[in-house]
Amino acid sequence: MLEESSQSPQRNEFRQALAEAKHIIVVAGAGLSAASDIPTFRDGGGMWRSLDSTSLATPEAFTANPSLVWQFYHYRRTKALLAHPNAAHDATAKLLIPAYLKKVAQQAKSFHLITQNVDGLSGLAFKATSQKLAGNSAKKVPTPKTSTLEMHGSVFAVQCTECGYSTENRSLAVCPSLAAADASFQNLQDAGTKHRDIPLEELPRCEKCGALARPGVVWFGEKPHHLDAINSLVYEADMILVIGTSSTVRPASTFAYRVKRHGGKVAVFNLEASTQDQQADYVFVGPCETILPSLFPEFD
Numbered sequence: 001m002l003e004e005s006s007q008s009p010q011r012n013e014f015r016q017a018l019a020e021a022k023h024i025i026v027v028a029g030a031g032l033s034a035a036s037d038i039p040t041f042r043d044g045g046g047m048w049r050s051l052d053s054t055s056l057a058t059p060e061a062f063t064a065n066p067s068l069v070w071q072f073y074h075y076r077r078t079k080a081l082l083a084h085p086n087a088a089h090d091a092t093a094k095l096l097i098p099a100y101l102k103k104v105a106q107q108a109k110s111f112h113l114i115t116q117n118v119d120g121l122s123g124l125a126f127k128a129t130s131q132k133l134a135g136n137s138a139k140k141v142p143t144p145k146t147s148t149l150e151m152h153g154s155v156f157a158v159q160c161t162e163c164g165y166s167t168e169n170r171s172l173a174v175c176p177s178l179a180a181a182d183a184s185f186q187n188l189q190d191a192g193t194k195h196r197d198i199p200l201e202e203l204p205r206c207e208k209c210g211a212l213a214r215p216g217v218v219w220f221g222e223k224p225h226h227l228d229a230i231n232s233l234v235y236e237a238d239m240i241l242v243i244g245t246s247s248t249v250r251p252a253s254t255f256a257y258r259v260k261r262h263g264g265k266v267a268v269f270n271l272e273a274s275t276q277d278q279q280a281d282y283v284f285v286g287p288c289e290t291i292l293p294s295l296f297p298e299f300d
């Protein structure tokens, strides 16, 4: 394991390994979006009012108190709606575009971004970067294969609890009662005792069947999206970049170990070192929004 800054000899070793890798995956977590002012769950930003965010991100919490959980997701949607992609999103978005990827990973046949984030910022960064490139047809390269997989869904998805119908909703509030409850909280800290009880019929409802809708995210204890495709990608990968995740939530926490076990390389990008880094070949400690762009000067 190497643990040094992005200016160290491991920078060259990492770049050499990336240049030789054929099937590259990224597993990203909340740290990727930290510089966009989206709170992570574990490093100090894990509270919403007086409540632990992880205790609200469960099916049991929603069943017990859908009004409270919707208010929590109203807050998270608002943060995501107001946020802009940061330099780490931009760097990973460029890796998804074959014309850029080929500059740093000449042997690459595939590159897939698997994100645990539900804020949609990787998608926005990809769209913006693709649009910039669209004018320059000479730079278009047909391969390698690339994709983004949002394994924990999206805060902008609204999903029926009965029929499963799901829609994307990027308006400021999914329904008027959520906007009103939020406005009444400006000066209150304790959501646990003082939250507003919104009647079930005033919470978001399914457009198709009228039943109660829920946020279209994957909660703790639920099955992630795209799991079969992700398992195939992890199986095939000969390099994984682990960006801004505490690697505590399964199955994403297992990907690096699985790539390593079949002989692939592991590169970790995190604000803090961790005991789990021992399995990594390269460890870049620091803000990913600074380190990632500094590793790829050819993207400027």
Ligand code: NAD
Residues within 6 Å of the ligand: 028, 029, 030, 031, 032, 033, 034, 035, 038, 039, 040, 041, 042, 043, 116, 117, 118, 119, 120, 152, 243, 244, 245, 246, 247, 248, 249, 269, 270, 271, 272, 286, 287, 288, 289
């Ligand atoms: P986490 O909160 O458990 O861990 C965040 C990790 O990011 C920590 O290891 C921290 O050291 C690191 N980090 C913080 N700032 C960083 C930076 N600037 N550069 C590099 N690393 C940085 O998040 P997780 O591992 O993604 O797992 C928690 C779960 O919470 C996931 O299931 C995810 O869906 C959900 N979540 C998503 C968002 C989002 O969509 N942005 C935000 C919070 C939580």
